[in-house]
Amino acid sequence: MTTRLEKRFAKLKAEGRAAFVTFITAGDPDAETSFGVLKGLPSAGADVIELGMPFTDPMADGPAIQASSQRALRSGATMLKTLDLVHRFREGDNETPIVLMGYYNPIYHMGVETFLTRACEAGVDGLIVVDLPPEEDDELCVPALKAGLNFIRLATPTTDDKRLPAVLANTSGFVYYVSITGITGSASPEARNVAESVARIKRHTSLPVAVGFGIKTPEQAADIARAADGAVVGSAIVDAIAREIDTDGAVKSGAAERVLTFVRSLADGVHHARAAAAE
Template sequence: MTTRIDNRFAQLEREGRPAFVTFVMAGDPDLATSLKVIQALPAAGADIIEIGMPFTDPMADGPAIQAAGLRALKAGTTLRKTLALIADFRKSDDATPIVLMGYYNPIYIYGVDAFLADAKAAGVDGLIIVDLPPEEDEELCLPAMRAGINFIRLATPTTDDKRLPAVLANTSGFVYYVSITGITGAASADAGAVGTAVARIRRHTKLPVCVGFGIRTPEAARAIAAQASGAVVGTALVDALAKSLDAEGRATAKTVSAVADLAASLAAGVRGAKQAAE
């Protein structure tokens, strides 16, 4: 079964350019503003949109994304409302791939079968669940694949050649390479080290390899994207949104454009990566 993610990477390959993947938190700072932000991202150059599922204990996330999740929870965002948000987005955009990113607990509570049916109906294309290792593939990964939803796995600098085949076994859509050890937003990615790591992963899989964590500027996005199938930016966009809020943490007239303008400059960086690679 071909997903929107597969179609998008096939299109990018024809165009000879890497993907620009954005991450924002569902419901941050409220559901109405969140929808407007997500709707603005494709026009700003996002090829794939990752949407965070707010969770009370986001252990892999740094302070910026943790704060975004807390703002979203405070605004009443639930997993059900996150799926409704995606369904609303799909009313005007049926092409841009959407990946839900987060933790297994809310999905487990929702019920795996019910979640997958509702996610598919809402227009979700892929899942990144950071706390489900390959040993737990029966829990969600294999049911997701059967439902026609890509299960995207994380590889890290500590994923060695012995471990990599297990990580890649049931991965689909793309591989997400975490360029640094630690939490999101903690450090800057090293393009040289990333290039070596991506080459190693590509020896084990034909899937696209996108690189995230530690990419904050157009220059960094260009340098990383030149080494990979795509660059993922989250913390920088979440920070831009946070800085646009008023003293009470509410959206302002600048919130949507703050995210969209930064996304556009990062997209320009990624699109310049083809030249950088030549």
């Protein structure tokens, strides 16, 4: 069966444009604001949504996403509430792919079988679990694939041609290329280097390659969209959410709308990139 992710990337390829992939943390800064942003992302231009599973120790993430996890947890976020967000989203949108991104601990705590059942029931399309290497595929990756979920793997600048086949062996949906070494939000990628790396990965797979880490502006998003099949923006959107919290810790009125306005500017950069290049 063709998944929502596969359908979306095929549609975008046919249209000759790259995917705009957005990341937010579930429950950040509170459940209702988070849902307001999540619900509005497709109309703001998001083609694929990565939804972070809040966790106490997000070791691969930079300060912005770490802080978003802490805000979500303080507001009462749990794995069940994260899945409920997806379920509520699906009541109004049955086409936009949602990928849960995070760490294995919360999934393990719920139980793999229970988690996969509930994720499928909620309408989740794929998983990115950053701390499970290919050597641990039997733990979650293989069961997830059998359940009908895409399992997206990360490739990095240090993933050489010898390592790539192992990384790609059970990957589906798309490949997430981490364009810089280090934690999320810590630097900005060079488009020329990204294009070379994407070309190298594509010699090993027919899957779309989306590029993330360090994209903060519409111009940077456009540069990446010209070099890859998708541009992923996370920390910049999470920062925009953080700016909507006042000095007393309360969420400002109209927060979701302002965040979505920023998202729309990034989407415009991605979606107009190839059209402008062709002119």
